[in-house]
Structures are given as structure tokens and as C-alpha cells.
Amino acid sequence: MKFPMLKKTLLNMFQSPQTQKYPARPRAVPERFRGMIAYDPEKCIGCGMCVNLCPAQGIVKREEDDKFILEFFQGSCTFCALCADLCPAGAISFQKTFSITGQTKEEMVVSGKARIAYCSECGERILFLPQDMGQQFGLDERLIRLCPRCRRKHTAGRMKEAIEPTES
Ligand code: SF4
Numbered sequence: 001m002k003f004p005m006l007k008k009t010l011l012n013m014f015q016s017p018q019t020q021k022y023p024a025r026p027r028a029v030p031e032r033f034r035g036m037i038a039y040d041p042e043k044c045i046g047c048g049m050c051v052n053l054c055p056a057q058g059i060v061k062r063e064e065d066d067k068f069i070l071e072f073f074q075g076s077c078t079f080c081a082l083c084a085d086l087c088p089a090g091a092i093s094f095q096k097t098f099s100i101t102g103q104t105k106e107e108m109v110v111s112g113k114a115r116i117a118y119c120s121e122c123g124e125r126i127l128f129l130p131q132d133m134g135q136q137f138g139l140d141e142r143l144i145r146l147c148p149r150c151r152r153k154h155t156a157g158r159m160k161e162a163i164e165p166t167e168s
């Protein structure tokens, strides 16, 4: 045949496309796919470990009134998952979103506000421990809300009470 390309072109006109219809039909991603960061400030205890660990220096912690704000800049994130793997509170995970775009820096930031906690006795700033996390460390509801120094005082007081015989 003199025009092999013409035959191929005509055949292709009646075949379904070989490419995927993205974005009209979003592509499925694997179960453990690491897309855009998801941050849950309700779980965050404000330890700052993720900020120090991030190899891309893409996480910033700042304070505003009685809250602290964590910002994850998706433009520098390498999706290494160090922050999510080592967060003691399980406050960081990944979404399935892989198309992460924005025209401004702000549009590329995932952020959330978490509350700053203070010792219920002396008022010193403490890490906010959720109830279930405190229980893992053997701390009851009262001890969770205390700074380490007041916690030691409180525990020593309890021990003294247990050791000393009560007057009757
Ligand atoms: S997100 Fe996790 S690692 Fe980062 S400050 Fe909060 S508790 Fe700490």
C-alpha cells in the first residue's frame, strides 16, 4: 500500500483513545499513596518534633494568642512521611490528592490551629496531652493537666499519704 500512515490514521479514528481521560476521570491511587498532607490540630500536642525532623524544612510552627499554628508548605514537601511516621500523636497523615497546585504560596500551605495548654496548678506552659494518650503513660485526668514539677509534687504527696499511717 502506498499510504500506510493513511490506513493507520483511519483505523485510529474508530478506536477508543489510548490516553487516560484525566481530569474528567480521576486516576485511582494505591492504598498507601502519599498525596497532600492532612493535619489534625485536635490530636496535635505541639511537641514540634515534625518541625525539627522535616528534611525539606517545609513545616513552620508559630503562635497566635492562645493557639499555635502549624503550616506544611506543600511546595517543598518530598512526601518522605518522616513527620507522619514519627508524630507521637498521629496528627499527620496523607490524602489521596496528587494534583497540588496554587498560584500563591498561601494556596500551597496546609495548616491548622491547635490550643496551647497550661499547668492547672502553677500556670506553666505544658504539652497538651489528649486523654487517651495520657492513659498510655499511666496519667490520670488530673495529672495530665499538670506540668512535670507539679506532677512530681502531686505524686509525692500521694505516696506520702499511702506510706504514713492515718491518725484515727
Ligand atoms: S503534628 Fe505531631 S509531631 Fe508535629 S507538633 Fe503536632 S504532635 Fe508534634
Ligand code: SF4
Pocket (backbone or CB within 6 Å): 053, 054, 055, 056, 057, 058, 059, 072, 076, 077, 078, 079, 080, 081, 082, 083, 084
Ligand atoms: S512528608 Fe517529609 S518533606 Fe513532607 S512535610 Fe513531612 S517530613 Fe517534611
